[in-house]
Amino acid sequence: xxxxxxxxxxxxxxxxxxxxxxxxxxxxxxxxxxxxxxxxxxxxxxxxxxxxxxxxxxxxxxxxxxxxxxxxxxxxxxxxxxxxxxxxxxxxxxxxxxxxxxxxxxxxxxxxxxxxxxxxxxxxxxxxxxxxxxxxxxxxxxxxxxxxxxxxxxxxxxxxxxxxxxxxxxxxxxxxxxxxxxxxxxxxxxxxxxxxxxxxxxxxxxxxxxxxxxxxxxxxxxxxxxxxxxxxxxxxxxxxxxxxxxxxxxxxxxxxxxxxxxxxxxxxxxxxxxxxxxxxx
Numbered sequence: 001x002x003x004x005x006x007x008x009x010x011x012x013x014x015x016x017x018x019x020x021x022x023x024x025x026x027x028x029x030x031x032x033x034x035x036x037x038x039x040x041x042x043x044x045x046x047x048x049x050x051x052x053x054x055x056x057x058x059x060x061x062x063x064x065x066x067x068x069x070x071x072x073x074x075x076x077x078x079x080x081x082x083x084x085x086x087x088x089x090x091x092x093x094x095x096x097x098x099x100x101x102x103x104x105x106x107x108x109x110x111x112x113x114x115x116x117x118x119x120x121x122x123x124x125x126x127x128x129x130x131x132x133x134x135x136x137x138x139x140x141x142x143x144x145x146x147x148x149x150x151x152x153x154x155x156x157x158x159x160x161x162x163x164x165x166x167x168x169x170x171x172x173x174x175x176x177x178x179x180x181x182x183x184x185x186x187x188x189x190x191x192x193x194x195x196x197x198x199x200x201x202x203x204x205x206x207x208x209x210x211x212x213x214x215x216x217x218x219x220x221x222x223x224x225x226x227x228x229x230x231x232x233x234x235x236x237x238x239x240x241x242x243x244x245x246x247x248x249x250x251x252x253x254x255x256x257x258x259x260x261x262x263x264x265x266x267x268x269x270x271x272x273x274x275x276x277x278x279x280x281x
Contacts, residue, residue: 002035002134003268004127005194006156011172012143014164015199017044018234019260020140022253023160025243026261028095032135035074037127038102039152040142046101049077050241053103061105063126064151065112070126075099084240084247092246098134110147120187123151135270145179153180154187158194163215165201165208165227170215194264198227226260229253 007020017040024036038045039060043053062068077099079085079092113119127137139152153159159180163169184191196219202208216223229252237247245254265271 002131002137003158004131004137004139004156005264006139006141006152006159007162008141008149008153008159008176009162009172010143010145010149010176011164015162015197015228016040016143017048017140018238019160019162019197019199019228019257020045020138021048021238022234022243022245022257023261023264024097024136024138025095025245026254026257027136027138027264028097029245029258030261030265031096032265033096033133035098035100035130035134035137036077037100037137037139037152039106039123039139039148040102041104041106041148042142043102043104045140046099046103047241048238048243049075049099050079050082051075051099051101053101056101056103059101059103059105061102061109063100064109064122064148070100070130073100074130075101079242079246082240082242082246084242090246106148113147113151119147120150120154123148124155124188127155145175150179150183150187153183153191156188156191158192160194160197162197162199162228163211165198165205165211167207169211170218193222194267195222195224197224197260200230201227202230224260224263226256226263228256228260231256 007016009016020036024034028034036045046053058073063070063073077097085092113122116122141149141152196215198212198215231251231253233248233251234244234253237244240247248254
């Protein structure tokens, strides 16, 4: 049965979608069957997997509002038609990775769900139909604390909170934690924080190291050991509609996200990896 993990932070530009895409791909490389759910109306996770958002006619919106069976919406992210991989002679058939896509229609769901019974649990009901088919379901949340994000957290077992290693990094975290607390009290008593993830880290910047120290001081063991370094290869891979590990498996970003995936597997007792072998040098 799948573990459902939401990637959430109402602050934009902290690496939610980048983390969702690359964590999903890294778990798939580690031989887990993974579904990525694009719960952001911008559809960046959808385009990040190489799909044209303008061509997505049926997506998460239809599943939530019109109750279309999500199994009929899922796209297989096989990357076989990706021009970059063809030019490099790379066979992408190394992962079992699916996508529940989104498009701009999802904006209207915030209003239309208001009239539904159990409106905060609509996504939970949809994803419960898919739990037996995957090891992990990763939800890329929108940069807000609206009804879709509440649905995402209500449907999830845990939440990863990306924290950008820059000024104002902790801005808004209190509001997110309060939302999580309210959901734990009323809608999803089993929701847990999977971890805080430091993103866009630059070791040579004093502010970046100060932010990491502050995050670790505030949240202690809830902070992942793995940090995601700022890396141009991550941006380049997104422009090709690829996860970083397929674009350049030796890049810092790819290694960081693979380490994150391995750390999550360890935290959930889903691997036999010894502690000293957990980090890839």
